[in-house]
Amino acid sequence: MISSKAQSSSARSIRLWTIKKIGCLGASYGGFMTQYLQTQTDIFAAAVSHAGISDVTSYWGEGYWGYSYNAIAAADSYPWKDPELFTKQGSLFNADKINTPLLLLHGTVDTNVPVGESIQLFNALKILGKTVELVTVDGENHFISDYDKRIKWHNSIMAWFARWLQNQPEWWNEMYPERHL
Helix, strand or coil: CCCHHHHHHHHHHHCCCCHHHCEEEEECHHHHHHHHHHCCCCCCCEEEEECCCCCHHHHHHHCCCHHHHHHHHCCCCCCCCCHHHHHHCCCHHHHHHCCCCEEEEEECCCCCCCCHHHHHHHHHHHHCCCCEEEEEECCCCCCCCCHHHHHHHHHHHHHHHHHHHCCCCHHHHHHCCCCCC
16 A cells, blocks of 8 residues: 555656657667557657668568568568558558657668668658658667767767757757758
8 A cells, every 4th residue: 555645756756747758769670669659659759760670571672581580470471462561560651650750770781670771761751741860870780889889879869859858959959960051
């Protein structure tokens, strides 16, 4: 049983939270799920996807696990046998439903999830006029192993969340100043 004093303290803590300022973050399969989740709900104020799959069909053909992963995960379904499975389950074919500001991060030499997975979603969201940024990490694979690059990768995530969850865009703007041609 919780004392009334503890309940009162807990209730005060809850009031500090606001449902409009929740972030979502995932990498690899978690990046895929982060992207896909944004096509299903608008409850997040910001999202970050590192090395996520945006198109199950292109990953099937070019990803490290590709068709062999799919043989187990999708019970021997193939793009020509079940096109709906391949299009309905990815963020690219549902990009018009994404309203959450989305940061895509990806190593340029990712051998597991090719960087094109982030590039194609970035392009789709830009065409749709959605809020999206793409940060590629030169020479890095699926995991950002270079220490200095990992610090910038981490700071990019924190600055993105500061921008959208705390209404503090200064850090992001300092790291990634707006460019004009």
